[in-house]
Amino acid sequence: MASSIENNNEKLTLKSSDGEEFLVEKHVALQSTLLQNMLDSDCSSADVIPLPKIDARTLALVLGYCKKHADASSSKQGELNSFDSEFLKDMDMGALFNLVLAANFMEIKGLLDIAAQKIADTIKDKPHQEVREIFHVENDYTPEEEAAVREENRWAFEGFP
Amino acid sequence: MEHWAKKKKNEEAENQFQRLPDDVVLHILDKVSDIKWLCRCFMVSKRFSSLIPRVQTLSVNSNIWDSFLKSCSDSHNEGVNNTHGPIRSLNLELISDFDVDDDSVFKWGAKFMAELDSITFLCAKSLSRMMKSEADEDATENEIAQEELFHSAKLAIRCLEYAFWWLRVLSQVFAKFPMLESVTITDWKNKGVKLCLGGEKLVECRHILVTKPPISPKRGKAWWQEQGNAMVGYVPGLQLPISGYVMKGVTIVYFKMSDNDFEAATAMLDAFAEDQGPFLEAVVQILEKHKDSIKAFF
Numbered sequence: 362m363a364s365s366i367e368n369n370n371e372k373l374t375l376k377s378s379d380g381e382e383f384l385v386e387k388h389v390a391l392q393s394t395l396l397q398n399m400l401d402s403d404c405s406s407a408d409v410i411p412l413p414k415i416d417a418r419t420l421a422l423v424l425g426y427c428k429k430h431a432d433a434s435s436s437k438q439g440e441l442n443s444f445d446s447e448f449l450k451d452m453d454m455g456a457l458f459n460l461v462l463a464a465n466f467m468e469i470k471g472l473l474d475i476a477a478q479k480i481a482d483t484i485k486d487k488p489h490q491e492v493r494e495i496f497h498v499e500n501d502y503t504p505e506e507e508a509a510v511r512e513e514n515r516w517a518f519e520g521f522p
Numbered sequence: 523m524e525h526w527a528k529k530k531k532n533e534e535a536e537n538q539f540q541r542l543p544d545d546v547v548l549h550i551l552d553k554v555s556d557i558k559w560l561c562r563c564f565m566v567s568k569r570f571s572s573l574i575p576r577v578q579t580l581s582v583n584s585n586i587w588d589s590f591l592k593s594c595s596d597s598h599n600e601g602v603n604n605t606h607g608p609i610r611s612l613n614l615e616l617i618s619d620f621d622v623d624d625d626s627v628f629k630w631g632a633k634f635m636a637e638l639d640s641i642t643f644l645c646a647k648s649l650s651r652m653m654k655s656e657a658d659e660d661a662t663e664n665e666i667a668q669e670e671l672f673h674s675a676k677l678a679i680r681c682l683e684y685a686f687w688w689l690r691v692l693s694q695v696f697a698k699f700p701m702l703e704s705v706t707i708t709d710w711k712n713k714g715v716k717l718c719l720g721g722e723k724l725v726e727c728r729h730i731l732v733t734k735p736p737i738s739p740k741r742g743k744a745w746w747q748e749q750g751n752a753m754v755g756y757v758p759g760l761q762l763p764i765s766g767y768v769m770k771g772v773t774i775v776y777f778k779m780s781d782n783d784f785e786a787a788t789a790m791l792d793a794f795a796e797d798q799g800p801f802l803e804a805v806v807q808i809l810e811k812h813k814d815s816i817k818a819f820f
Contacts, residue, residue, distance in 0.1 A: 461550075477553045498538070502568065516561075516586065516590065
């Protein structure tokens with residue numbers, strides 16, 4: 362226990378895919394299970410940790426989230442909740458997808474949850490054509506296949522365009 | 523700037539869901555959970571279709587419950603149906619249809635001991651935020667008016683019917699999803715205490731429900747008229763300092779549904795254990811201070 366307090370002020374360096382370096386306090390980095398495992402498994406905190414899949418803009422957002430959650434005491438759950446909803450507000454889909462990928466890669470469960478929920482909320486109750494448009498998903502069904510799938514799930518489309 | 527914006531837009535157009543590995547898309551679909559929406563999403567693309575059956579959390583509204591079950595038995599080879607075997611966690615939200623306005627203050631909860639042990643129903647004439655001036659005020663009416671008692675009893679029996687419906691849904695769920703490890707049922711208007719079953723309790727409950735289908739509401743009505751199977755208590759007023767409410771004209775009704783020897787007071791508490799509002803506090807207080815007011819109904 363004493364050693365973890367002692368190490369509290371240690372910092373480590375993260376490097377984004379586009380080469381920007383971020384100096385991060387250890388207790389903030391511990392929000393990420395990936396980084397936690399790296400630190401546990403004897404990875405020297407003097408080393409620069411490369412994150413080849415995450416660009417600087419996304420990494421800055423991720424670290425902002427981690428800092429807020431690392432610094433807040435558990436009694437301030439309400440404050441954290443409003444921070445979380447404010448954090449994702451007005452974020453464009455591209456940034457949101459970058460964030461969900463980064464949270465998945467760095468294993469930050471809380472961030473992954475709220476970003477996934479935000480995407481899910483965006484597509485809920487929208488017709489599938491619109492879902493395809495929003496996410497640029499290519500329709501790979503033939504018209505016959507599409508009709509068959511619709512028929513199988515007929516009940517789900519009752520009262521729906 | 524314009525160029526940059528255009529470039530960014532093109533990048534997005536190329537990417538989006540394709541960029542996400544399957545487990546992240548699944549995570550998003552899990553958050554959607556609403557089964558009607560998920561079934562519609564079969565239409566989006568083949569990749570969506572291949573992933574949707576792996577979603578582990580589903581929410582189902584009662585108004586589509588029967589169509590959903592029907593669709594499960596209608597079709598055999600494709601779609602949502604046969605692929606739902608691996609569902610391990612199910613969250614059901616059932617829609618109740620009480621013939622009362624939304625402000626009426628009541629709630630019911632069920633106690634499971636493998637089988638349904640009992641149902642507890644609590645209703646009050648009013649529920650209001652505790653004011654300072656009210657803190658010492660004593661409720662004056664000590665007796666419940668006959669017509670109020672009648673009203674409460676009628677509501678309690680409606681709740682009893684919903685409890686049987688939940689039980690029926692539960693037995694259908696167990697039959698449909700053999701790999702289920704946890705299930706929760708909630709009422710959309712929060713009139714029923716959230717029911718959570720998991721682990722050993724779920725295994726026991728599944729065993730009982732599969733071997734012994736739930737008794738029907740009709741038989742239930744006859745059952746509670748037997749001596750000691752139904753109890754009722756009335757308390758004129760309750761101060762609930764923890765949740766900060768005052769409850770007036772409180773009726774508690776308890777229906778014993780099984781022949782086990784489980785103690786009524788503990789069952790009432792357990793029935794409301796998942797409640798996070800003033801109702802649990804009210805039950806605790808009734809049992810602590812007004813236990814004598816609870817008597818056999820007949």
